[in-house]
Amino acid sequence: MxxxxxxxxxxxxxxxxxxxxxFIFGFLFFFLYPFIQSIVFSMSRLVIxxxxxxxxxxxWENYRKALLVHPDFLRVFLTTISNILADVPLIIFxxxxxxxxxxxxxxxxxxxxxxxxxxxxxxxxxxxxxxxTDFMTELLQTGQDLPGGFLSGSSLKAFLLQLKLPELGxxxxxxxxxxxxxxIRASGIQILIFLAGLxxxxxxxxxxxxxxxxxxxxxxxxxxxxxxxxxxxxNIVYTVIDSFTAGSNDxxxxxxxxxxxxxxxxxxTAMANLYFFTIALLLAITVVISARWVFYQED
Amino acid sequence: xxxxxxxxxVYKMQALGLGLLRWVLIGGICYxxxxxxxxxxxSSFMTIPDIFDKTxxxxxxxxxxxxxxxxxxxxxxxxxxxxxxxLTLTISIFQLLACTLIGYGFGRFNFxxxxxxxxxxxxxxxxxxxxxxxxxxxxxxxxxxxxxxPGGGINLLGSFxxxxxxxLSGTGxxxxxxxxxxxxxxxxxxxxxxxxxxxxxxxxLRTFFQIMLPGATPALIIVFLFSFVWQWNDYFFxxxxxxxxxxxxxxxxxxxxxxxxxxxxxxAYASIINNxxxxxxxxxxxxxxxxxxxxxxxxxxxxxxxx
Numbered sequence: 274m275x276x277x278x279x280x281x282x283x284x285x286x287x288x289x290x291x292x293x294x295x296f297i298f299g300f301l302f303f304f305l306y307p308f309i310q311s312i313v314f315s316m317s318r319l320v321i322x323x324x325x326x327x328x329x330x331x332x333w334e335n336y337r338k339a340l341l342v343h344p345d346f347l348r349v350f351l352t353t354i355s356n357i358l359a360d361v362p363l364i365i366f367x368x369x370x371x372x373x374x375x376x377x378x379x380x381x382x383x384x385x386x387x388x389x390x391x392x393x394x395x396x397x398x399x400x401x402x403x404x405x406t407d408f409m410t411e412l413l414q415t416g417q418d419l420p421g422g423f424l425s426g427s428s429l430k431a432f433l434l435q436l437k438l439p440e441l442g443x444x445x446x447x448x449x450x451x452x453x454x455x456x457i458r459a460s461g462i463q464i465l466i467f468l469a470g471l472x473x474x475x476x477x478x479x480x481x482x483x484x485x486x487x488x489x490x491x492x493x494x495x496x497x498x499x500x501x502x503x504x505x506x507x508n509i510v511y512t513v514i515d516s517f518t519a520g521s522n523d524x525x526x527x528x529x530x531x532x533x534x535x536x537x538x539x540x541x542t543a544m545a546n547l548y549f550f551t552i553a554l555l556l557a558i559t560v561v562i563s564a565r566w567v568f569y570q571e572d
Numbered sequence: 573x574x575x576x577x578x579x580x581x582v583y584k585m586q587a588l589g590l591g592l593l594r595w596v597l598i599g600g601i602c603y604x605x606x607x608x609x610x611x612x613x614x615s616s617f618m619t620i621p622d623i624f625d626k627t628x629x630x631x632x633x634x635x636x637x638x639x640x641x642x643x644x645x646x647x648x649x650x651x652x653x654x655x656x657x658x659l660t661l662t663i664s665i666f667q668l669l670a671c672t673l674i675g676y677g678f679g680r681f682n683f684x685x686x687x688x689x690x691x692x693x694x695x696x697x698x699x700x701x702x703x704x705x706x707x708x709x710x711x712x713x714x715x716x717x718x719x720x721x722p723g724g725g726i727n728l729l730g731s732f733x734x735x736x737x738x739x740l741s742g743t744g745x746x747x748x749x750x751x752x753x754x755x756x757x758x759x760x761x762x763x764x765x766x767x768x769x770x771x772x773x774x775x776x777l778r779t780f781f782q783i784m785l786p787g788a789t790p791a792l793i794i795v796f797l798f799s800f801v802w803q804w805n806d807y808f809f810x811x812x813x814x815x816x817x818x819x820x821x822x823x824x825x826x827x828x829x830x831x832x833x834x835x836x837x838x839x840a841y842a843s844i845i846n847n848x849x850x851x852x853x854x855x856x857x858x859x860x861x862x863x864x865x866x867x868x869x870x871x872x873x874x875x876x877x878x879x
Contacts (some may be wrong), residue, residue, distance in 0.1 A: 285681065285770065285776060286681050286682045286683050287681075287683050287684075288681060288683075288776045289677040289678070289680065289681020289682070289683045289686070290677070290681075290683045290684075291677070291776075292673050292674060292676055292677025292678075292681070292776075293674050293677040293678060293689055295670055295673070295674060295740060295741045295742060296670075296674045296689070296692075296693065296741060296742040296743070296751070297689065298741050299737075299738065299740070299741020299742055299743035300692055300696065300741075300743060302717055302741070303708065303711075303737065303738050303741060303743045304696055304699075304704065304743050306707070306711070307704035307707035307708045307711060308699065308703070308704055308707075310704075310707035310710075310711075311703050311704055311706065311707050314706060314707065319706075321710075326710055371601070374594065374597065374598065377594070379591070379594065383866070385598055385602065387861075387865045388602045388605055388606065389601070389602075389605065390865075391605055391606070391609075391861070392605060393798075393801070394801055394854075394857050394858065394861050395608070395609070395854060395857075399805055399806075399807040399822045399825055399826060399853070400805060400850055400853065400854060403825070403826075403846055403850060453604065454604050454607070457601060457604050457605060458604075458605065458608075510698075514697060514698060514700075517700055518700050518701060518702075525700075525702055525808075528702050529702070529705075529808075532705070532706055538706050541706060542703070542706055542707075545700065545702040545703040545705070546703060548700065548702070548703070549699060549700055549703045552698075552700070553698065556698065
């Protein structure tokens, strides 16, 4: 019987290759080939003519143009990267917090969850891109003279300024306060992932710790956090990827505008490549560092 | 005994306090999430004087439907809606089909090089589309894989083909994530049913469609919803593959404020029109979410999204 099972699974194991065959084709034609081309393009002057395009090799010229000649690229590049770096920890903290909140049992939980995941539907693509530049949202959110704007940044700012806290720390806090809506609305998928992770923790662990007399605080640090720590890495990676491909990202806009009507395809691909390799480096560092303290359940 | 009563009382107070705190937090977060929708909804009924009227906060003084009339007409809504729906449905069904099959291959079989190929899937997720945008654009403009087509390449831009080809091969917008979700799900399914089907002589495709697929409904719903929503919202690829002149909702919405007569195009009016257009754009998605949300929220927990 065991023998038959083995031979069956060995016989069918190569079938899996057929299932993934479409991906291999797609990867070669619509991914790897363009990927290599983009590296070639970034080192060439690209001219489009009626029957295709021609390339002239210019080595690092496009990179030099992007970094040293282009008036905005370096500034937008650095701002975008540092914004992503600043937002990632906030998004991770918030989504862990929200997932813990949603994991509890209370009345109206389904409704609250439906609302929490609404940003997954709305916070993507064109809507987000338009909103960033929208006047009404700005007017309502800064709420200078508007009555009832107690939840908006400005009145909170005035309150905090009166507290006479050290200026640098205060600026950092105010910056975070300004970002609250952005952080919340960028956390939809991350909350989902953490929530699924919390559901997967066996309840027997909590029961055992209750018997031992552990507090909820200890439960969190010694059970919950270690068990969802692999997901923190997943979520960091997801958040970084999500924010650098977002349509609301200024750098993405700049790269597109440079390609179609700006300094040309060569410079634009050079910009995109710089962007990708920076992000890839950051992701690699994150994964290496986090691998040290991530806890993997052995089973 | 008295002490016991006291501690119960303290517990009750504590629970009440925590419950209250929870609702304040949840209420605040929900408010921030719903705020943009409400602000759009309220401003879409406003006239220009209402925006600058300080006594008008949420409810406009002069209710008007003119903004909707304008946005509806200029976005050529009925036609653009049908075009977008056809495109989005086609793409998301193809993506669902391809990613499910590929995810099944990764989740249920052990073949040579599996780890390597799966690493490639993750790689497609990490590379920003901006990097391969221009080569893709040029390749589809002059489509001729390996020089196999006689008489030079064909121009596929402006048709659905670039979308269909990338969708069918699991390399479309964020398809790596869908493959990942499906793989995780199939990995967690029990082996016995599948093996019984094989023993009874069913082929791999038949086993997949008749045995495995019906059990995978939660994952299928999630992948379909994500794929539909992201495709509907996508401006980036739609603009590159279909061209800025095509009659599709994301493109119409992007151009909407430029349809306003230049003499009337103040920041405030443009913003009202933009909000109205965004609402019209989002309405079908909100409707879809309202219908599917129960399955969505519940199945997320059962997909084993996290492995």
